[in-house]
Amino acid sequence: MNYDFTEDQRLIKDNFSRFCRKEIEPKAASLDRVPDKESEKLLRENIKKLASLGYLGMAHEEKYGGSGLDTLTQSIAGEEVARACASTYLSAGASCGLFGLPLRHFGSDEQKRKYLPGIISGEKIGCFGLTEPGAGSDAAGINTRAEKKGGKWIINGTKTFITNAPVADAALIFAYTDRNAGPGSGITSFIVESGTPGFVTGKPFDKMGFRGSPTSEIFLDNCAVDEDAVLGQPGRGFAQAMKTLEYGRIGMATVCLGIAVASMEAAECYSRERQQFGKPINRFQEVGFKLADMMIYTDLSRLLIYRAAWAKDTGDPESAVLASCAKLFASEAAARCADMAVQIHGGYGYMKGCVVERLFRDARLCEIGEGTSEIQRGIIAGDLIKKYGA
Ligand SMILES: Cc1cc2nc3c(=O)[nH]c(=O)nc-3n(C[C@H](O)[C@H](O)[C@H](O)COP(=O)(O)OP(=O)(O)OC[C@H]3O[C@@H](n4cnc5c(N)ncnc54)[C@H](O)[C@@H]3O)c2cc1C
Known part of the structure; x- marks a missing residue:
């Protein structure tokens, strides 16, 4: 087994990381409000910026403007987008994924020609x-x-x-x-x-x-x-919807990972700078242990996502249940990481405008959207019973 990225995947990760930190992340706080004309404009700009990087076409065929990349590479890029702004990730994914993927898999050539180029260029939005x-x-x-x-x-x-x-x-x-x-x-x-x-x-x-x-x-x-x-x-x-949601669960797991990573990074940075009792709070074991747990939660989420993506790309019959495992674990990990990040920020973490306050609220959706945690556990248990049961 080889855990290395390919050269292309490494480049994609670096490019997306740099781009999203510069172009997407600075707008995340402004987008965090009841949607209005101004936030719609910001969202559309973000979606177009991601399109300019080829993000919206990664899962789509070249003849409609896409690049036909595998699910694993999409997850690598997606983590960087979600880390920068979970809302932008969700809306971009609903358009090119939840709307675009059923067209890719089940649409006629005419339907694809009519809708996919607009979705991939970010000119049009789907739901x-x-x-x-x-x-x-x-x-x-x-x-x-x-x-x-x-x-x-x-x-x-x-x-x-x-x-x-x-x-x-x-x-x-x-x-x-x-x-x-x-x-x-x-x-x-x-x-x-x-x-x-x-x-x-x-x-x-x-x-x-x-x-x-x-x-x-x-x-x-x-x-x-x-x-x-x-x-x-x-x-x-119904079959089309269920197939789409298998991809959607890997996508939802990826936004969870982005939230968990952003929470960990914010907590690590704050705990290095915040001094109490004459030293940085990261020197206190209780704080350091939380950072260690966050590191493991993020890494395990990433491994489960990569495994589910790999299974999907290789046509593994386990891919549906692995997508549920990734979504279930990553959503609960995001909630835990965001919660620990608020705790490490103390009172400041409870204030509007503090990044972890937003991450904490964003993380709460992860256990509900694209199939709740209860539904994922039901799918995983059902699969286990089928394999080992009577
Ligand atoms: C912000 C947001 C964005 C969304 N975007 C979309 C979208 O783009 N398109 C779309 O179609 N939908 C979308 N959804 C809907 C989302 O997929 C549903 O909210 C989700 O599937 C849960 O359905 P529900 O809210 O009706 O809850 P319910 O199904 O009513 O569930 C309520 C509770 O009962 C539990 N429950 C239900 N059935 C069982 C069971 N069999 N066993 C155990 N527990 C059970 C659930 O786990 C949950 O805890 C979105 C939701 C939100 C909040």
């Missing part, structure tokens, strides 16, 4: 509309439906908690087209452009964390789309 007010963990329990009338699909329903919905140019909307096909089986995914009559987004939610990444509801009221809005085969939407 992924699965969750509904009554269906989160139980994604097959959605109520949105689409009926064929006069050659058009008419979509009705409500989506909620959708990352990028307030700023998106296009959304992937999951809706039942056949209620009799059984839970999940009759779901179809539709590409719906934001200007389509009957497609309305709600006001951005006032969130605890990831405030720079706008989230809202989507209301679909007799929203009519043509046959060519159907992604892949009708009835395959």
Whole structure:
């Protein structure tokens, strides 16, 4: 086994690290507010900057403007983006990943040509509309439906908690087209452009964390789309969503890692400079042990992410459960690291404007989004029982 990066991966890590520290990180505090026109402008600028570095096209085919890099290399770059600004990472990922990847894997050439170049260049933003007010963990329990009338699909329903919905140019909307096909089986995914009559987004939610990444509801009221809005085969939407979320979990694990690393770095720096009892607080064993734990949490998260990414790239049948393991561990590690970083900052860590206060709030989403920790544990336990059970 070889733990070395390739030369290209090393270059990518260095480039992204330098670029994100200079261009993305300084804006992270300004983005941390209830989304408004100014923060939307900042977010779009950040997304375009990442596009200029090739970030949004890493997972996409060259013919649409991408570079077709492997998942492991994407995680290496992603850690640097997330470390600099978790909100920018989330919105960029929802656009080129949650919206872009289903197009890459299941879209027609025409659909790819129409949407992917704009997504990869950062000119356009996409979103992924699965969750509904009554269906989160139980994604097959959605109520949105689409009926064929006069050659058009008419979509009705409500989506909620959708990352990028307030700023998106296009959304992937999951809706039942056949209620009799059984839970999940009759779901179809539709590409719906934001200007389509009957497609309305709600006001951005006032969130605890990831405030720079706008989230809202989507209301679909007799929203009519043509046959060519159907992604892949009708009835395959649930399988497409689950496949996308396997990648999404590696992506979510990577934002967790970025938050954990940023927390560790901030705590290390503060503990070196802050003096109490006549010496830097990092000389106290209780503080040093926290830093040691943070180092192990970040390194283990990284190893699990790389392993899951490697499994995905090599077609390992374990890749889905490994993505759940990485997401579960990295999300809990991010929460622990952000919490320890606040503790090391003492009262200053509790004040608005202190970087670890933001990281602490951002970290809380990690155990909820893209499948809660309880759902991940259920997936991992189910897999174990299948392997070793009766
Ligand atoms: C900021 C943010 C951004 C998001 N972005 C998107 C997006 O872009 N697109 C999208 O489609 N969705 C998005 N989501 C939705 C997200 O995926 C869901 O919030 C998540 O899957 C949980 O669903 P829920 O909130 O309805 O909670 P619920 O499913 O109602 O869960 C509530 C609690 O019950 C537990 N629970 C539920 N079922 C079980 C079970 N079987 N076993 C054990 N415990 C269980 C959960 O673990 C949790 O603790 C986003 C959410 C947030 C907060």
